[in-house]
Amino acid sequence: MSNIKDKVVVITGASSGIGEAAAKELASKGAKLVLAARREDRLKKLQEEIQKDGAQAIYKVTDVTSHEQMEELAEIALKEFGKIDVLVNNAGVMPHSFLYKKKVDDWNKMIDVNIKGVLYGIAAVLPAMREQKSGHIISVSSVAGHVVGAGSTVYAGTKHAVRAISEGLRKEEAGNNIRSTIISPGAVATELTNSITDMDLKPGIDKIYEGAIAADSIARAIAFAIEQPADVAINEMIIRPTSQDR
Numbered sequence: 001m002s003n004i005k006d007k008v009v010v011i012t013g014a015s016s017g018i019g020e021a022a023a024k025e026l027a028s029k030g031a032k033l034v035l036a037a038r039r040e041d042r043l044k045k046l047q048e049e050i051q052k053d054g055a056q057a058i059y060k061v062t063d064v065t066s067h068e069q070m071e072e073l074a075e076i077a078l079k080e081f082g083k084i085d086v087l088v089n090n091a092g093v094m095p096h097s098f099l100y101k102k103k104v105d106d107w108n109k110m111i112d113v114n115i116k117g118v119l120y121g122i123a124a125v126l127p128a129m130r131e132q133k134s135g136h137i138i139s140v141s142s143v144a145g146h147v148v149g150a151g152s153t154v155y156a157g158t159k160h161a162v163r164a165i166s167e168g169l170r171k172e173e174a175g176n177n178i179r180s181t182i183i184s185p186g187a188v189a190t191e192l193t194n195s196i197t198d199m200d201l202k203p204g205i206d207k208i209y210e211g212a213i214a215a216d217s218i219a220r221a222i223a224f225a226i227e228q229p230a231d232v233a234i235n236e237m238i239i240r241p242t243s244q245d246r
């Protein structure tokens, strides 16, 4: 029997790309989904699709930059399903730019969504997981959590932070049977590059994304981490397109 069946999985950024693909993959393996993002129409459509295929899903419109809304998300998951087995901290933004352009609003957005969102997610689910003496927190970092490129400085900083936070979490919670997994994708064909407004960078990024792989490649990696037996923790996976040389 699948080790995913009946697990309650909360996914942030479930309204598109990797989060949406992960929700579909896990639903097909019998998980109970709690879908979170800001675009309600997308969440509702995904919930309907999952339910049509015979799996269970609820959604909650959530901005991950709000500590309060993240706490409410965890409360709703617990109220509906009685436990939280997995949190997938997936929501993220990537408005790349060169530092000299001083796009301070974009820097703040990346820090708020990519770092604080992950921390608020951990804060929201950790009490229940510690009490259950089981749990799994998967956070989506990036190849940019390993490699810094000109123009991706702040984004790479946030994704390095995600890796540091996930590794610290792993050490702190190893004794409580809580697993920590870092998923570090390369170029994946999603809506992520739409947030880039620096037109000096866009053509170079578009070139890299010509070889992008489908979001379900990352969804399968997430499922693989979840379906391991409880005493096996997949701590990190880097998943690049075969053709990506950076």
Ligand SMILES: NC(=O)c1ccc[n+]([C@@H]2O[C@H](COP(=O)([O-])OP(=O)(O)OC[C@H]3O[C@@H](n4cnc5c(N)ncnc54)[C@H](OP(=O)(O)O)[C@@H]3O)[C@@H](O)[C@H]2O)c1
Binding pocket: 012, 013, 014, 015, 016, 017, 018, 019, 036, 037, 038, 039, 040, 042, 062, 063, 064, 065, 090, 091, 092, 093, 094, 113, 140, 141, 142, 143, 184, 185, 186, 187, 188, 189, 190, 191, 192, 193
């Ligand atoms: N695509 C890639 O090449 C790639 C590579 C490495 C890492 N990643 C990482 O993968 C993750 C998923 O990105 P993606 O590629 O699937 O891009 P995407 O299609 O743009 O999805 C991003 C998701 O994040 C959500 N989001 C953004 N801001 C949010 C906020 N304040 N509160 C709640 N949700 C928010 C969006 O939903 P709403 O707008 O509806 O809120 C959306 O569902 C990100 O962490 C990204 O950094 C992607």
